[in-house]
Amino acid sequence: MGKAKAEEIAVTDIEYPILSEKFFASGDLLKRVGNLLRNGKVNQTLLLSGPPSVGKTTLAYIISAALECEKPTPFACGKCLSCRKIVKGIFPDLRYITLKESETGKMRTQIVIEQVREEILKAAELPPYEGKKLIFIIEPSEALNANCQNALLKILEEPPPYVQFILIAKEVSRLLPTVRSRCQEITLKELSFEETLKVAEKLGLKEAEKAAEASRGRIGLLINGEWKEYLALQEIIQNLLIFGSEIKYFIEVSSKIEELLDFPENLVLDETLYIIKEIVKEKNGVKSQIRLKKEFLDLVSKNRLYKQTKKCIEATEMLNRNVSVKLIYNYIYLGE
Ligand SMILES: [Zn+2]
The missing domain is CATH 3.40.50.300 (P-loop containing nucleotide triphosphate hydrolases)
Structure with a gap:
């Protein structure tokens, strides 16, 4: 040729x-x-x-x-x-x-x-x-x-x-x-944390460890740089899970829910379930793979996390019924 x-x-x-x-x-x-x-x-x-x-x-x-x-x-x-x-x-x-x-x-x-x-x-x-x-x-x-x-x-x-x-x-x-x-x-599967970290280093990412945490084995996120958005999303969700029941944080929490609306709903729910799992792990004395706000974890009870898990699962059904997304997030993250 x-x-x-x-x-x-x-x-x-x-x-x-x-x-x-x-x-x-x-x-x-x-x-x-x-x-x-x-x-x-x-x-x-x-x-x-x-x-x-x-x-x-x-x-x-x-x-x-x-x-x-x-x-x-x-x-x-x-x-x-x-x-x-x-x-x-x-x-x-x-x-x-x-x-x-x-x-x-x-x-x-x-x-x-x-x-x-x-x-x-x-x-x-x-x-x-x-x-x-x-x-x-x-x-x-x-x-x-x-x-x-x-x-x-x-x-x-x-x-x-x-x-x-x-x-x-x-x-x-x-x-x-x-x-x-x-x-x-x-x-194909997600890579382990160690494997992800190795890839992040190989790619020359400055914040390799952070990137590995946020991407949790989804290599594509490291390569296209999207892990930063995921990190931001995970932080918002963590704040909501921890502070959502505290009436004194109501204004901050409400504005966080506004920020969530920028992300695809399925992604928000998926990441929420993951972070709940990680918080429960940490509460049970198993080290989590992500950076948790350890000093605040006492604010959220296992019982509340359990309820939030159930609400996330219900949320998929609510989305199918075209319930407003904001309403669904309020339901998951706010109050008891
Ligand atoms: Zn060839």
Whole structure:
């Protein structure tokens, strides 16, 4: 294959990481993936599952590049034309299928059947232009509704020999069992605190320990710097959990609730449950992994924390019923 012209490559600023060295995973995950690649054991229908920000998308690109690379070892070389095009997001045989805006300009919450027909089923009829494989990364694959998943069953069962599917899912339970059973599943997890700290140091983060605490194993947050927002959120939540029942802090607490409204609700609830767990741990004499306001922990009883846990769980249901978010936060954090 000839040398690429400069303008062919430099069309975008986004760089997709394709080198295994740029990937941080716990334990033997990378070794396992390397073995699958080396032995040609990557199933044509692959499912990468795991919580947010643990590297599922990055791994999808690493695997894709390895499958397309002209000289894989078994991971991508990063130098050949295919590799360079994948890094720049201009490789024609790597298709990223995701949520789109509707006609009204609002982001959809589902991948719709038209997309499945046009972007996957129809596209898969033709072999790759220049790659070894025609790869479809589908994320979030749980956004395929039952109708879409059913439409894909046949091709997932028996894909054309040149097709590779990589499904990415945070909530695998939303995939039909018939879909999931057709997939080779690789599950990614949050890293341990020690592993996270090592990565933070490797990345040269100044406040490595703080970053490791706030990100709690979600490596993506270290890489994109979002851990700072999480740290801020965790501090707000901790204040609310501890001081929410004290009438004398009412004004401060109310303004903290206003600040919470800037964050996605699911994230707030998720972090709240985590911090409750950490406070209870500390109260039981087990050292917590996050910085707690130890001198104030007596202000909040285990009984109150227990009630708040229950309220968080109820809150998900309340959100589904479109109860005002502020009302829900008042319910969780204020009063007894
Ligand atoms: Zn290469």
